[in-house]
Amino acid sequence: MFFASRIIRSVLLPLMLFASLLSGGGLAAHAQSTQTPLPPAVKPDPNAPSAPPEEPIINLLDREPEPLFSDTLVPYAPARSVTTDVLEGLDQGALYLMAKLTPDSSPLNDGLIWRIYSETTNTDGRLQLVATSQGGDAEFRLDPGTYLVHTAYGFAQATNRIVIGKEVQSKMLTLNAGGIKFGAALKDGEDLDDRIVSFDIYGMDFDERGERDLIASNVKPGSILRLSADTYHVVSRYGDVNAVVRADIQVLPGKLTEATIFHKAADITLKLVNERGGEAIANTTWSVLSPGGDIVVEATGAFPDFVLAEGEYEAIARNNGRTYLHTFEVAPGEDREVEVVTSMAELASQEETVSSN
Incomplete structure (x- = not known):
């Protein structure tokens, strides 16, 4: 009997261990099959109060460096099939961009031009344009790396550097911009909008040759220019000879300044x-x-x-x-x-x- 019981135990013990291993493997396989992927990052809420981001974009330039940037615009329209989209997305990051005039204003829905440049230059010494978008908010899929994001709203511009990984990033840009509506009149108040009147808009600073930076030229009465909040030197010409009036006009963020120049x-x-x-x-x-x-x-x-x-x-x-x-x-x-x-x-x-x- 004793000998028989030892034989039974020697046979049952390996069977029990084998069954236990099978049971544990099945549980692990079941747990792995029921695991769900993490949800994607949410887009910013346009109605949420403006708050400084944890990693804000650093404003590098007030104006686009024209000599370096390529003039050729390449539309951003990547072709992806359903089967390859997931695999390619694993190697790229997603960037979602929105812009406001002021921290307290609503996001802009139209009139924006977004340009994404690679930080490295090509053989011509120009920054390579990677993608562009027009309208309001914009979304880009980009390879990991460092990029320059150029935002234009009329003549209000900003250039920012951003580092892209394989994650989803959402950025809200504050342009700090306003506008000027131009008008012209005679000394007695008679409107000159139907006459030969034009406006040239300059920056306030002088270069090494003693000249101001020309921002916009031959602007007609009634036109509205979107500009970064600042003070500008405006030159109004009535005719082509010597009827010229100059004025310094301040643009306030989020405001439309109506400037009427009086000619004598x-x-x-x-x-x-x-x-x-x-x-x-x-x-x-x-x-x-x-x-x-x-x-x-x-x-x-x-x-x-x-x-x-x-x-x-x-x-x-x-x-x-x-x-x-x-x-x-x-x-x-x-x-x-x-x-x-x-x-x-x-x-x-x-x-x-x-x-x-």
């Missing part, structure tokens, strides 16, 4: 005539001089037309080998014709009037 000028048409109210003489060459004798503008024709700033001028008309002079004044907003008379009687009466004054 008038539209003047010159005529060389044989008598008052007579027909204009063709093939006449004109010079308009300042009181100091400097040439303000020159032209050829029977009806030269200029916009001149307020002040006193001298018109010189040359025709058929003869020269005629006439002094006239320009009053703000008083557009008119100025006649230069060739008759000796008229010239004599003008000389008497001048000498009596």
Whole structure:
């Protein structure tokens, strides 16, 4: 009996150990099959209060470094099939971007241009454009590495460096930008929006040549420019001669500044005539001089037309080998014709009037 019981125990013990191993392996396999992947990172809530991110993007440049950046735009439209998307996604990171004008404003839904550049340069010494997106928010899939994110909203721009891994990142960018709406008028308030008026916008700083940085040129009245919050030097031109007004205008973040420039000028048409109210003489060459004798503008024709700033001028008309002079004044907003008379009687009466004054 004793011998038989030993045999039974020697047989049952290995069987029990084998069954235990089978049971443990089945539990492990069952646990592995029921494990679920981690959910992806959530996108930022546009309605959530603005708070500084744990790892904020460092603002590097206020403006895009044009000499380094490529002008060729490559649309971001990667082609992925359903079967390869998961495998490729494991080797890339996801970047979700949104932008606001101010920390307290709502995210912008339109008007943004996002450009992603590789930090390394190509053979031409330019930064390689990797992807671009237009509209509001943007989402990119990028290989791990360091990139420059350039954001443009009109003329408001910012460039930031970001390091991409294989995770999902969400960034909210504050542009700190506003806008200017341009208008022009005469001294008495008459609107000049339908006249030949333009605006040039410069930065406040001077370069080594003593020139300001030109931001935008030939802007028409009624236009709205999106600009970074700052003070700008604005030059308004009425006509093409000397009716120029300059002003420094401040742009506030999240605000639209309406800037109206008042001009003291008038539209003047010159005529060389044989008598008052007579027909204009063709093939006449004109010079308009300042009181100091400097040439303000020159032209050829029977009806030269200029916009001149307020002040006193001298018109010189040359025709058929003869020269005629006439002094006239320009009053703000008083557009008119100025006649230069060739008759000796008229010239004599003008000389008497001048000498009596």
